[in-house]
Amino acid sequence: MVRANPDFAKQLNRIEKAGNLNYCYQCSACVQECPAALRFSDFNPREIVLCALLGVADELIGENSVIWQCATCYNCYERCPQKARPVEVITALKNLAFETGNAPEQITALRESVLNHGTITTLSDSMKKRRDELGVPAISLPEAGLLKKILGG
Amino acid sequence: MAQKELTLFPGCMIPLRYPQIEKAARFFFRTIGVEVSDIEGFTCCPEPWNVKGAGLTEWLTIAGRNLGIAQKHGGDLITLCNGCYSTLKEAKHAFSSDERTVEEVIKRIKSTDLPKPGDIRVLHFADLLSELWEPVISQCVKKRLEGANIAIHHGCHLLRPADVMKFDDPFDPEVLERIIESLGATPVRYRGYTDCCGRAILHRDKSLDVASAKLDSMKQAGADCVVVPCPACFEQFDLGQVEIKRKTKRVFDLPVLHFSQLLALALEADPSSLGLDYHRVPVVDLVSKFLS
Structure with missing residues (x-):
């Protein structure tokens, strides 16, 4: 039940x-x-808000949850006559899913990259070459692990 | 009005994946006489759907650190990316709230010798176009794009949430259309004008389906090209067209430009210096056909 x-x-x-x-x-x-x-028959922002209100959210914050398909386009935020902000409810649910280890691999990897390198991706050799060819100034990348310090243990 | 001295917030995608957009933007700033300085220490904004989805407090702390650095060492920020714009502007907005979590984040930022974030402006390239068009930029335009039908794709985070972004109407934006008209081109409206590019949808086939629907609608409205203010939307439409072709055999052949590239061309940058041949959908025919 x-x-x-x-x-x-x-x-x-x-x-x-x-x-x-x-x-x-x-x-x-x-x-x-x-x-x-x-595009997803099981993605419905109204139902997601209702589930959060009733506290019937195990599936939403569980593994392979449909919440990760949210495009974060903020159409729902603008259209809601009650300012209930479904997109922010979805983000808050994502946070809970992440805390319980249920976030998809891509999300965890991207966050790790930001925490470790300061950026979502690193500077590849080919991109360094492209920057040189274009004549844009050399890039100063953040010190590795820098953000872990400010975020604390 | 926007100041004539700004600090560049480079973000990740443009310097690390699409430096040709940075090249065009730097040419643009130099040509219109806006001094843009580079300062050290910025990290990812951070990215407003995955990193924010992992943890709001962490997202806000990293954004606050970036805002604090700008406040301490630089000035008002200029960004070329909707993601950076959205994160920095939303974070700045959040720092005025009295939620306990926000207060704790502010304490943490101050403990690293940075000021409480919030006193600087966060500007998008599109803000600069809007604020400096009449007094400055319009007088620098040397080349026009007479006859070109241009589909503007705003990208969600330039427009929404409108009460925070305050750029234009979230479903009927006009500011950038005026810029396109001033260049002699025609901005075309199409079905789903302010819809998302689909980039943040995790399921790749569905994500591309969203992009495909928009490209189809732009084509039907007679667009010669798409112009975007965001590197994530740029990637979704440019590289996306290659993926769409591979997966569904649909071909749109719709060149994609960032606004900074369109403006650099209008300000008479040598097209061969802009790295346009790095685009996956060829731009060269468009340039030779319309730039006069």
């Missing part, structure tokens, strides 16, 4: 006001122009 957990929404990160989900009245204005909803 599925158990509801009304306290679940309190766990959602509030930096970007994902807490506004309480105002959602399930009107579906967020669904119509959602590029992910148009």
